[in-house]
Amino acid sequence: MIKVIKSMTGYGQAVDTYHDRQVSVEIKTVNHRFLDFSFKLPRELTALEDQMKTQCRSWFNRGRIDIWIQMNGEPLSEPTINVNWPLLNQYLAKVHEIKDETGIPGDITINHLLQLEGLLEKDESNQVDEALEQVIRSTLEKALANAYQMRIDEGETLRQDVLQYNEEIKKLANELNDNRETLKQHYYDRVLVRLQDTLKEVDIDHQRLVQEVAMLADKGDITEEVTRLLSHTEQIDELLSSNQAVGRQLDFLSQELHREANTIGSKANDIALSKQAIALKSVIEKIKEQVQNIE
Incomplete structure (x- = not known):
């Protein structure tokens, strides 16, 4: 069963009539850390704003929600x-x-x-009669539904993109995992030769030197970082199979991926590893950009 991931980008519009008046509602949603509202509506409708916010909360968990409501035609009352x-x-x-x-x-x-x-x-006080209020609320509901559907459509595109990038990260992480022993050995050999050349005039314990270089090589091991990378990718897959608002969790995991990739980059001891670390960070940046817009 495919779950629903929602984008925070959406647009919805709806129009209805009540006697000689036309009620028009337009909604635009963009990404935001929290759920935030901005209403632009006739002064006569300000008393309904709290009810409208409650109505919006039933559709959205996060994002900046801009709502425009216009009424054309016969005024509610004459001043x-x-x-x-x-x-x-x-x-x-x-x-x-x-x-x-x-x-x-x-x-x-x-x-x-x-x-x-x-x-x-x-x-200039006006009373919005119950029939007109119902038309306004139903028109708002239609616009909300349209914006919500667009967020679902956009969310599916985001989900597919993140899944693709996540698979690329797994592939790169597994390549790093397959090469880690070879890379570690190359690092060990290079450091040992360099130290032997430097200390060739010094009387040292060769066995002790080998042990110290081995310990130094262990510090360049990327096993833990690769293991955490793969763990984070599994968590991302799980979240992308959820019906909940998972944008914040995905954002956190993308930051953790970036942290591990930076550590691997700092341990890079040859050109091949450096290239893989750069490729890894490039893909993670793409995920970070996409998850910013997931609800």
């Missing part, structure tokens, strides 16, 4: 202007107090009143 009567009454009462206390003459005109701060209030 109205209200008079703040309590405030006006207070202003008028204070004006009369001032006139009574000071005897300053003069009349209040409408122009004076219109300049009073807070006297006129613009009411």
Whole structure:
């Protein structure tokens, strides 16, 4: 049974109508360490944002989710202007107090009143009726489903790429494993000859020299690194057979692969090993790049 690996790259769109209004939803998702939302929607719909986030969480575990919602056609309601009567009454009462206390003459005109701060209030509050809210939520659901399907399609491509690169790593690791004794012997022979040439005028214990060179050669052995490489590739295969969000785990394993490849490169003692280490790191870089976009 083929499992589903999902990309974090996706796009979805959906359109529906409600009476004279058109509801349009557009969703774009990209890679992100966590699940992050960005909504761009009419101010009348801001009260629904938390519900929409909950709706999105049922589809996605990780990624940056950008959501645009547009409503074209008949507005939800017309803004109205209200008079703040309590405030006006207070202003008028204070004006009369001032006139009574000071005897300053003069009349209040409408122009004076219109300049009073807070006297006129613009009411743009809107209530989205249940039927319209249902249309918005269902349109969002369709767009989410479309984005989700694209993430599945992209994810399958990523899965195949990572599987291919993982097989290349196994092949290179097995080649290194097959050659490790030969490489170790070459390293041993080269160091021994070099030391003998350097110390030929010095009276030394030949047997002790051979033992020391053997110990030095052991430090150049790559057996442990190759074993860990192969173990990591097995774990990658297992994760790629999962229905869970495994992007973070794959990212961690790609870093571990890179660490082992660097260690092998540092132990490279001849041209053949150096070339294999470079080839290994090149393939691992490809895996690292791909798993960055897996959910």
